[in-house]
Amino acid sequence: MATIGFIGLGNMGGPMAANLAKAGHNVQAFDLSADALAKAVEAGCQSMPSAVDAVKGAGVVITMLPAGKHVKSLLIEADTALFDCLAEGALVIDCSTIDAQTAREVAAVAAAKGIHFIDAPVSGGVGGAQAGTLTFIVGGDAQQYAAAKPVLEAMGKNIFHAGDHGAGQVAKACNNMMLAILMAGTCEALNMGIKNGLDPAVLSDIMKQSSGNNWALQVYNPVPGVMENVPASRDYQGGFQVDLMFKDLGLAMDISQQSACATPMGSAARALFNLHKSQGNGHLDFSSLIRLY
Numbered sequence: 001m002a003t004i005g006f007i008g009l010g011n012m013g014g015p016m017a018a019n020l021a022k023a024g025h026n027v028q029a030f031d032l033s034a035d036a037l038a039k040a041v042e043a044g045c046q047s048m049p050s051a052v053d054a055v056k057g058a059g060v061v062i063t064m065l066p067a068g069k070h071v072k073s074l075l076i077e078a079d080t081a082l083f084d085c086l087a088e089g090a091l092v093i094d095c096s097t098i099d100a101q102t103a104r105e106v107a108a109v110a111a112a113k114g115i116h117f118i119d120a121p122v123s124g125g126v127g128g129a130q131a132g133t134l135t136f137i138v139g140g141d142a143q144q145y146a147a148a149k150p151v152l153e154a155m156g157k158n159i160f161h162a163g164d165h166g167a168g169q170v171a172k173a174c175n176n177m178m179l180a181i182l183m184a185g186t187c188e189a190l191n192m193g194i195k196n197g198l199d200p201a202v203l204s205d206i207m208k209q210s211s212g213n214n215w216a217l218q219v220y221n222p223v224p225g226v227m228e229n230v231p232a233s234r235d236y237q238g239g240f241q242v243d244l245m246f247k248d249l250g251l252a253m254d255i256s257q258q259s260a261c262a263t264p265m266g267s268a269a270r271a272l273f274n275l276h277k278s279q280g281n282g283h284l285d286f287s288s289l290i291r292l293y
Ligand code: NAD
Pocket: 007, 008, 009, 010, 011, 012, 013, 030, 031, 032, 033, 036, 051, 064, 065, 066, 067, 070, 074, 095, 096, 097, 098, 122, 123, 124, 125, 126, 239, 240, 241, 244, 248
């Protein structure tokens, strides 16, 4: 079992670190939030006073942070950048959803220092993180993928090798653009049904067995009370924040622009989430988009 430094114990990182501890790894955890750190300790992780302390003696480091600027700052820009604290040959797995360009840049800095850095963004939501059934989408070389796989298997069910550095982030951006479109469409259809007198639970059952079936309907229904254990049924707390979905749609639009690729549906979904965010809903789960309707 490995000593793993884990930085970023939020909605996703907290349960992921817990699953590593459950699998018998020695997890040295750090988060800027004392609450997040306390929860990780309850789940079997060791609380460390700083990120630098968390990576001491660790052969593997996992980061689960909000965006590219946090990852870059922590690993290569901070006064005590973590890449300057790691032994040669250490493996750094960034599970955050960030832009592919930053992932490639950080990987190049790592390589120059003899450190292995891979992008390994996840899909599956907080439920998947808690259940240890996440999908990991890895960008890196074949050897790095092989080294990361056994660690990732303690937190996930499907571990994909998307391609070289940055490829994991490109695949993740495609997936989340699709998810935003599906959630917006699901909210739109359910709202139309409700306004026309249908019971949302009955309409959801009908669509799940029909051609409108999709992930949002199956496991993430946006209407309160239709499904248990989803953010909609706890006032849209926890889950995947509107702010983060808006960030991901920005990443998708950047890729679309850089590759001159038409993404009109992604662009419409981004405008909807932007409007919802601008009305003070950034901290709510993204399924709260139904309130916009
Ligand atoms: P979150 O905001 O709940 O957690 C982020 C954590 O990082 C916070 O606890 C924060 O205190 C900590 N943090 C920030 N900067 C730090 C630093 N310098 N040092 C230590 N800790 C620091 O976010 P989340 O929902 O857990 O998402 C994390 C990443 O995973 C994001 O990139 C997000 O896009 C992605 N993601 C989220 C979901 C989801 O359903 N929530 C699903 C897939 C991917």
